[in-house]
Amino acid sequence: MKVAYWPGCVSRGFTPELHGSMAKVAPLLDLELIELDRAACCGAGVIAEHNQELADTLNARTFALAQRTDGELMMNICSTCQGAQSECQERLDANSDYREQVNASLAEEALRYDKGLTNKNFLWLLVEDIGLDALREKVRRPLTDLRVGPFYGCYIVRPVDRLGIGAERPRDRYLHQVIEALGGTVINYAGVYKCCGFPIVTMNKEASLAQAGRHLGDAIDAEADCLVVPCPLCHLNLDLQQPAASRVVGRDLGMPVLHLPQLVGLALGLSAKELGMSKHIVRPTSVIDWSTAVVAGASAER
Secondary structure (H helix, E strand, O other), X not given: OEEEEEOOHHHHHOOHHHHHHHHHHHHHHOOEXXXXXXXXXXXXXXXXXXXXXXXXHHHHHHHHHHHOOOOOEEEEOOHHHXXXXXXXXXXXXXXXXXXXXHHHHHHHHOOOOOOOOOEEEHHHHHHHHHOXXXXXHHOOOOXXXXXXXXXXXXXXXXXXXXXXXXXXXXXXXXXXXXXXXXOOEEOOOOOOOOOOOHHHOOOOHXXXXXXXXXXXXXXXXXXXXXXXXXXXXXXXXXXXXXXXXXXXXXXXXXXXXXXXXXXXXXXXXXXXXXXXXXXXXXXXXXXXXXXXXXXXXXXXXX
C-alpha cells in the first residue's frame, strides 16, 4: 500500500529516532511511504487560536501535496497533527467558498485542495487498513510478558464526532487492540486518556510536569513495564521531561516511553538499536531486559 506520509515536524527534527523507526517498520508492513518533505507544521492548534485562516492554509497545502501523490491516503505518526488537521479539514470541507479562498493562497505554488482526502494516524491505519489479523501474522518476536500501558493523549480521542469514533470504529480502543495483537499485556491505569501536559509547557511548566509525573506514577503503580504513545509530543513530555517531572512529583519514575512504531517494530523483529531506543532519556533497557523472555526471543542489543 502506498501512502502519502506526513511524519510531523517534531519527529523529523526533535526526535528523528521516531521518524526513523517508522521508516524501518513500513516495509515490514508492506507500506510504501511517499514522504511529504515540503509540508509545513500543522500548527498544533496554536496557530488556529491566533489566525485560523493561516492554520487552515498551511494544512490545506499539506493536503494538496498529498493529493498530488499516488498514495491511497495520507498517513501521519503524530496524534497532535491528526487532531489539528482534522479540525482544519472539517472547516475546509464544510464551506466551499472558504475552501476556494484558501486555495487562492495556494495557487502561486500550483496547489489546490479538493474535498475528500482521507488522513489517518498510523494507529488507525494499522487496525482499519492493515488489520489486526494481518498484524498478528507479521509478528516475529511476540511481546510475551511485556506489560504495556496505552497512552492516547488528547488529540486522537476527542472530539469523538470529528475523529470518527463510534461503535463501528472504536478508535479509542485501538491502542489496546494493537498491544494485544503484538502479544503484549494491556495495563489500564488512570492516565490512559488524559493530557500529557505538553500543551501548557510554555505557559505553566510546573503544572505540565506535574501532569506528566502523575500519569507516569500511575502507570508505575499499575505495574506497567512501559508506556506506548501515538504522538511525538506526548513522547517528549513523558520521556524527555521525565527527570524534571520526577522532581516535581517527588518520586522516582524511570518509566520507558515508546512511540507506537517502536513497539510495533520490536514485535516485528527489529532491534532496540535499529529503533533508536538509545536516544531515549529513560532507556527501555533500564526496565525491560531485551535478552530475556520479557520480550520473547529478543537479542541483547542495547
